[in-house]
Amino acid sequence: MTDHLPDDRDAVREALIAWYEADHREFPWRRTDDAYRILVSEVMSQQTQLSRVEEAYADFLDRWPAVSDLASAERGEVVSFWSGHSLGYNNRAKYLHEAATQVVEEYDGEFPTDPDELQELMGVGPYTANAVASFAFDNGDAVVDTNVKRVLHRAFGVPDDDAAFAEAASALMPAGESRVWNNAIMELGGVACGQSPRCDEAGCPWRRWCRAYETGDFTAPDVPEQPSFEGSRRQFRGKVVRALGNHDELTLDELGPRIRVDYSPDGDGEGSRTWLRGLVDDLADDGLVEVAADDGGATRIRLRA
DNA sequence: TTCCGGCGGC
DNA sequence: GCCGCCGGAA
Known part of the structure; x- marks a missing residue:
């Protein structure tokens, strides 16, 4: 039942631990045993x-x-x-x-x-x-909290099921390293893979294996289907610019999920492709971004040089 | 009788 | 996330 995890689990483990050890938040309880x-x-x-x-x-x-x-x-x-x-x-x-x-x-x-x-x-x-x-x-098993569930669901497609989460979490943890591992995976969920993901900004170590990063589907068990009035238009404009700062060029449908987790190309309301296009056009009018090629969902957007 | 899963309160 | 309580199962 651990068939969700990548083949090279050791590489996944090492990447996360190295990321954690390179830099993480310093809480006083992380400095004691x-x-x-x-x-x-x-x-x-x-x-x-x-x-x-x-x-x-x-x-x-x-x-x-x-x-x-x-x-x-x-x-x-x-x-x-x-x-x-x-x-x-x-x-x-x-x-x-x-x-x-x-x-x-x-x-x-x-x-x-x-x-x-x-x-x-x-x-x-x-x-x-x-x-x-x-x-x-340093004598525990893998922690499974909402952070860990969100990460496992997004990265490896572990289904929203307590037994599946427990099994996958446990299979992924390097044996006998619960202290650093649990700190690291919870840090990942808190810093890089929160309800609204910050993959590039946080330098997520799992991007090369991450299913959500690849597909743009960042839904997770604790992420509401339709976030209530979370962001102002202005806030979303900022996110667009930041996302484009991390990628030379993105299509509308690649950009969408990086802006809001409930992005869906369909329709013309909040979070739709039409909505995003309007946002991008405004930014273009302000001279901040440019539309490289216009081809519906594959419309390519980049930061204006 | 005891055990377990579900649910609400804290 | 934990406790306490409840109803159904064993």
Whole structure:
């Protein structure tokens, strides 16, 4: 059932890891292998944008630097810290405190290293257990979250099915390298292959294998079929210019999917070829782009020199 | 009785 | 993403 993956899996693996190691966002929790710290970051990340998490994470660890500190805190203190930092869902603070107590009382202060045991901790389900095992102990399996699903679906056509995603993700991960691998593939989903893809801008390492990059079909499980009022015309004009900056020349139908994920040549409404043509014509009138040859969908557009 | 999948609340 | 609850299956 791993027939979606390319033949040369090692090349795919190496390309991603090299891309990640060359450059990636530096989060404080990526610079530690302390299971307690990893757990705190994971619990916080499940509900808040990463930018807000950074501050709360630092303050939290400042106040309770080790799992034993958290375990001996009053539950009320932890909960009020949580709301004080607008982290929402106060139950999570309760669970985190309870998990710390479990580690101290049932595991003698040492986090278990296996995902199955980690799952015994309050508030820790399959996802979080695997994340902690990976990032703290390099002892996990492939993470499957919405980022990973989106990437696998687009790049290799893995069907929108939980079992298929789990199997493909696991088959692709280099054995015993869950720490770097999970960081890398989630970085890919966050930086290059988000809901609106940035393949060229982010230098996606998988372009040569990527089915979506080839076909222009960037649909994904978490991408709404018809995005609500997402972009202004002005925003789309910017995207056209940026896309043309990365390719000498594009046809309307090659350009479309790079501008908006719901592009479809048909019809004449928002996101249609007609709509895109109007956008391009305006840019041409402004002297920003030029129409190299006019041939319907194969109309070729380039940046004006 | 226990286990599992689905669903809603947090 | 996790928990808790529910109904149906074993």
